[in-house]
Amino acid sequence: MIPILMYHQIGEPNPRGTPYRGLTVHPRDFRRQMGWLRLLGYRGLSMARLMPYLRGEKQGKVFGITFDDGYQNVLDHAVPVLEACGFHATNYFVVRQLGGSNLWDQAEGVPTAPLMSAQGLRDWLAAGHEVGSHTLNHPVLPRLSPELAANEIRDSRDALEQLAGAPVRAFCYPYGKYTAALAACAREAGYETATTTARGLARPQDDLFGLPRVAVMRSTLLVRFLQKCLTQLEDRKRRQAEMGGA
Numbered sequence: 001m002i003p004i005l006m007y008h009q010i011g012e013p014n015p016r017g018t019p020y021r022g023l024t025v026h027p028r029d030f031r032r033q034m035g036w037l038r039l040l041g042y043r044g045l046s047m048a049r050l051m052p053y054l055r056g057e058k059q060g061k062v063f064g065i066t067f068d069d070g071y072q073n074v075l076d077h078a079v080p081v082l083e084a085c086g087f088h089a090t091n092y093f094v095v096r097q098l099g100g101s102n103l104w105d106q107a108e109g110v111p112t113a114p115l116m117s118a119q120g121l122r123d124w125l126a127a128g129h130e131v132g133s134h135t136l137n138h139p140v141l142p143r144l145s146p147e148l149a150a151n152e153i154r155d156s157r158d159a160l161e162q163l164a165g166a167p168v169r170a171f172c173y174p175y176g177k178y179t180a181a182l183a184a185c186a187r188e189a190g191y192e193t194a195t196t197t198a199r200g201l202a203r204p205q206d207d208l209f210g211l212p213r214v215a216v217m218r219s220t221l222l223v224r225f226l227q228k229c230l231t232q233l234e235d236r237k238r239r240q241a242e243m244g245g246a
């Protein structure tokens with residue numbers, strides 16, 4: 001069972017009552033979370049480095065670290081912590097908002113936060129981390145025509161490969177929304193994994209284009225964090241939900 005952590009922003013949280021405030025984890029909490037996993041003998045890996053474990057070719061005390069959207073504050077606050085721990089992470093970038101902000105959240109009243117520029121992306125890469133794709137525009141993919149959705153998936157990979165000068169193998173569905181056809185499209189576009197917002201630990205026999213993650217929120221207490229990552233409680237809940245739905 002492999003936890004793949006899902007983070008968004010690492011920074012000072014917005015004022016109380018702000019929508020999606022929970023998606024910003026305090027740098028101090030992030031440092032503690034990584035520090036504890038390291039103390040317990042776990043290694044934090046990017047999606048690319050996690051592949052042999054997800055495929056069941058390797059076993060070990062590992063977990064995945066992912067960040068959605070490519071926030072500048074992740075470069076500022078998470079990179080030094082990851083470096084100190086010797087961990088690697090994947091950030092999923094939105095190509096047409098490089099150097100921009102999370103415009104797609106504005107209708108919800110979420111405060112804008114700056115996203116890494118192309119240079120920031122290269123700094124992220126140079127720090128040893130992985131560049132993943134989160135589409136061109138962060139749309140709800142199942143709402144687009146199949147052609148437009150395919151463009152979002154394919155063209156974002158091409159553009160990021162150009163910018164990074166390296167292969168882009170990790171994809172993340174905006175809002176976690178996808179269909180079997182979109183998963184097939186991601187596979188055909190050349191990605192090796194696609195993550196969702198489904199909760200749970202990944203298992204080696206999981207579909208690599210529908211991977212669940214462990215959401216880490218501002219309010220996630222350390223004990224709960226470790227529970228989510230290291231116990232099989234979450235997985236048992238997930239199995240029960242699956243069986244209940246079958």
Ligand SMILES: [Zn+2]
Nearest residue numbers: 068069174175
């Ligand atoms: Zn997103």
